[in-house]
Amino acid sequence: MMRFKGTDASMASSNLFDSQTILDGIRRWVEIETPTDTPEQINKLISIVAEQYRDLPVTLEPVAGVDGCGDHLVVRSAWGQDRPGILVLSHLDTVHPMGFIERLPFKVEGDSAFGPGIYDMKGGAYIAHHAFRALCATAERSPLGITHMFTSDEEIGSPTSRALIETEGRKAKYVLVTEPARDGGKIVTGRKGVGRFEVFIKGVPAHAGTRPEDGRSAIRELANVIQALEGMNDLKRGVTVNVGVVRGGTRPNVTPEEAYAEVDLRVPGFADAEEFVGKILGLKSKTEGVIVKITGELNRPPYEKSNSGAALFEHAKTIATELGFDLIDTHTGGGSDGNFTAAHTATLDGLGVDGKGAHTHYEQLYVSSLEPRARLLYRLYQTLR
Known part of the structure; x- marks a missing residue:
């Protein structure tokens, strides 16, 4: 039986979720190009991500890359690791080749911020980090421990991270995947x-x-x-x-x-x-x-919508309503690391930023999605139990 903590707790002050602050953080990650086949670039970004966690109550577990892939990084909250908790999955590799940032430089036009991998999925990876940082800025810790895994090979099928994902997924009670939202902000509850x-x-x-x-x-x-x-x-x-x-x-x-x-x-x-x-x-x-x-x-493997996954979605939908937006779920043909966990652990995917153009020369996120999506992750951290 799933149990959720009440969703009416007070929110952190709004300045914790300032869109420009979040976008500045995403830009730093985006401007370090990380094609899957350039492990030295991925490791450079992994080092920066690790450094950004060092002032927080976490333990850092680097996993050395093998078979031509970059390193992975497992970040564990200092609390709640004695029982099943929340596993957050994010990948830092992108499909764009080195030098693509000259064709698609980081820029902001209206509500769109452009850059290679900004939508799939550095934006989602960063807002999960930002939401955790906001959580640590409050006096109250989340009921469950949080483990955030950053991987380096999702775009080629996760050959070197799959075993790690499956092991951590089986230990977790919930899995949150920060792949990008679909079709105007839809959450993903099933994948082929x-x-x-x-x-x-x-x-x-x-x-x-x-x-x-x-x-x-x-x-x-x-x-x-x-x-x-x-x-x-x-x-x-x-x-x-x-x-x-x-x-x-x-x-x-x-x-x-x-x-x-x-x-x-x-x-x-x-x-x-x-x-x-x-x-x-x-x-x-x-x-x-x-x-x-x-x-x-x-x-x-197929990611089919289970009863536990459906309950997790309904909880997220309730939180989204309280935050002032509708959350709709969808099934998509694209695979993700959520495919490896959904069969045995309640999994919710598509929790990243909204935008469009994944893998293209016009890849972009919508700046207006940063605050609500970061707040949604923050409230999931606070309320899942």
Whole structure:
């Protein structure tokens, strides 16, 4: 049974949530570019984040990066660590390559602040930190301990942080994910599972002009595989299969010996995952003498809206109403680290800033969302128990 502390406690003074102060903090994080494949840049930002916690009642647990990824940082409140508490998940890596900030410099135009990764998700990561700092500025500690995990590899599927996330998620009572809000501030209570696959095809080379009968085209067989994969799309069921990368062949007058493809799968539920992972891995060659090999798996399980997750959302919705805005939930096709925790721990996602343009040349957050979203996190810290 979930129990929540009353939501009518007095708020901290408004200057703790000044939008310009919050935006200044976000800008500092944004102007340190952190593509996933630049661990030295991520570690630079991790060091700054750690430094910003040093005057607060926390313990800092750095986790060294491996396999070409940056470090992770686990920040634990000095209180409440003897029982299940609140786990906050934020990632600091971005998809934009180094130097992109010259194309998309930090700037403010009206209600929009621009910059690489500002919406997905440095804005959300920072407001969670800011809300914790505001909490520490009050005399009263939160009923539950708070653990904030900053990771470095979410944009490539969290290969080096997944085990850490799952371990901490199972220990927690609630998980709050600071991925960006959706469609005007909607909270996320469900996400599709994500699968990634590689297709390797081996044919038989030949001179395409003089001995075509000797060849077995790997590219032609790849076309068969692509047709089969694209035929699996079922928008009514919420299943999508996308062949996003293809390569093959050497020259136009050579029957191609090799071909390759990368495939993305999105599924709404566990039953769909089992069905379509099996279908993809089970594809066979239609051409004698051509070998088709497919590898891959579901790298993020579906995040289905559970009873505990629904109760957590309703609590957040009540807080939002008291703060003066409506909170609506939604299901999205994008994966997040919340996919790793939702099956066993009450999880609420999309708690970051509102905005638009994730992963684009116009990525932006809405400045007007900073104060209410930071206050929402602050009140969740104060009231969850």
